[in-house]
Amino acid sequence: MIWREALRYLAAGGANTAVTWALYLALLQVLDYRLAYGLAFVAGIGLSFLLLRHLVFARPGKRHSLAWLAASQVLQLGLGLVVVQAWVAWLHAPVWLAPLAAIAVCVPLMFFIQRWIFTSHAAR
Numbered sequence: 870m871i872w873r874e875a876l877r878y879l880a881a882g883g884a885n886t887a888v889t890w891a892l893y894l895a896l897l898q899v900l901d902y903r904l905a906y907g908l909a910f911v912a913g914i915g916l917s918f919l920l921l922r923h924l925v926f927a928r929p930g931k932r933h934s935l936a937w938l939a940a941s942q943v944l945q946l947g948l949g950l951v952v953v954q955a956w957v958a959w960l961h962a963p964v965w966l967a968p969l970a971a972i973a974v975c976v977p978l979m980f981f982i983q984r985w986i987f988t989s990h991a992a993r
Contacts, residue, residue, distance in 0.1 A: 871984075874925060878980050881920040889913035914939050921987055930987035937986045944982070945975050 889909045896905035918938050922929060931937060949971035956967040 874984065875980060877925040878921075878983075879976075881917075881925050882976070885913055885916050885920060888916060914942050917942070921983055926984060926987035928987055928989065931989055934986050938983065941979060941982050941986065945979050948978070949975050 889912060892912055893905050893909035896908055900908070918935050921938065922934065949968075952971040952974045953967040956962045956970045957964055962970070
């Protein structure tokens with residue numbers, strides 16, 4: 870079961886990335902890039918919540934799961950920045966590969982954090 874959830878998680882993440890990227894590009898036509906990015910990021914959290922709750926884990930999760938999810942997204946952003954910094958500054962690895970290193974670290978960790986968010990106490 871966890872492998873099915875993990876595959877759905879990867880598919881949902883890919884879909885979310887594509888939709889929020891398209892939204893960002895569309896918003897760029899009428900808004901400053903910073904505002905476009907911020908709105909697309911917030912929309913991505915909302916879409917992620919819907920995908921995780923209804924398709925990936927198919928359960929409502931903990932009380933205030935949307936707030937937990939938003940906090941996990943902030944954690945992911947911070948951790949990703951740390952990984953990118955370590956990749957470039959400490960490991961002296963190619964800059965263009967830094968986001969892939971962040972993905973390699975963040976995606977598995979976020980899967981388990983977000984799985985916890987969408988598993989209520991009663992379900993355990």
